[in-house]
Structures are given as structure tokens and as C-alpha cells.
Amino acid sequence: MRMIFVNLPVEDVRKSRAFFTELGFEFDDEYSDERTACLVLERNIFAMLLEHDRFRDFINGDLADPADTEVLNCITVDTREEVDALVAKAIAAGGEAWKPSSEMGPMYGGSFRDLDGHVWELMHPGG
Known part of the structure; x- marks a missing residue:
């Protein structure tokens, strides 16, 4: 594995x-x-x-500056509601909103920056 x-x-x-x-x-x-x-x-x-x-x-x-968006970390989640809930939790825990949640065909996604500025995308693949 x-x-x-x-x-x-x-x-x-x-x-x-x-x-x-x-x-x-x-x-x-x-x-x-x-x-x-x-x-x-x-x-x-x-x-x-x-x-x-x-x-x-x-x-x-040197270390890259995460403000320059050195990488997008994208993980899938089981539901659209989980996308929204994790983005809300991230913001409540000190993270920042990144891009507004959106639909891309059957997919639904949201995103946030963590405490160090790294971008995390959350994607529900739909279906």
C-alpha cells in the first residue's frame, strides 16, 4: 500500500x-x-x-510564502453540508475564508486558509 x-x-x-x-x-x-x-x-x-x-x-x-499559494490541499468530504461545516469550524478556530463555496458541475466545494496561510479546499464530488 x-x-x-x-x-x-x-x-x-x-x-x-x-x-x-x-x-x-x-x-x-x-x-x-x-x-x-x-x-x-x-x-x-x-x-x-x-x-x-x-x-x-x-x-x-527558502520557505515559500503561503500567501503566494504555494499549493492547494484538496480533500473530499461526504456531503455538501460537511463542506460548509468544516469551513465554518476552520474560521471559528482562527482560520480565514479563502474563496466562496461554489458548484462545479456535480461537485460542491469550499475553502479556507489555516493558521499558517496554507489553502485547504474541501470538495464533495456529488453524485
Whole structure:
């Protein structure tokens, strides 16, 4: 089974962990420590939230500015209502609205920026 680990730099791993916990996500403590939190998105899909100094251990060059939208992290959810509920939870937990929710054919999506400015899209595929 393949796994995917998306690595994202964060200012404060404790605050990021609390933010995503508020959204209902869990963490894999086996891959977490005081500077790293392994956010479980699905059984074999993870986002590694690494404090800036730890993230620099893995890269050449400088950190990208998330305000420049270095990547769009898109995950699917089961219902349109879940899209809206997670966007609302993210904003209530300190995130920011990004683009208005919209329909794209059978799909429905919403989005937010997390505490560090990373964009998260939530997509209900429809059907």
C-alpha cells in the first residue's frame, strides 16, 4: 500500500494541532514529536505539519510564502453540508475564508486558509 505525506511548514505545531483537532481531525503520534505533527487525512494520507526549523531540515533554499499559494490541499468530504461545516469550524478556530463555496458541475466545494496561510479546499464530488 502506498502512502502520501504532504509536508507543510508551520509556525507553531501546538497551535496547528489544536486548530485541526477543532476541525475533527486526528494525529498519528508515532510520526509526531514536539516540532512535528502527523495529521491523518485518511488511512494512508497524511499532512506532516513541521515547525519552520524542522521543515528546513528537508529542503534546499527558502520557505515559500503561503500567501503566494504555494499549493492547494484538496480533500473530499461526504456531503455538501460537511463542506460548509468544516469551513465554518476552520474560521471559528482562527482560520480565514479563502474563496466562496461554489458548484462545479456535480461537485460542491469550499475553502479556507489555516493558521499558517496554507489553502485547504474541501470538495464533495456529488453524485
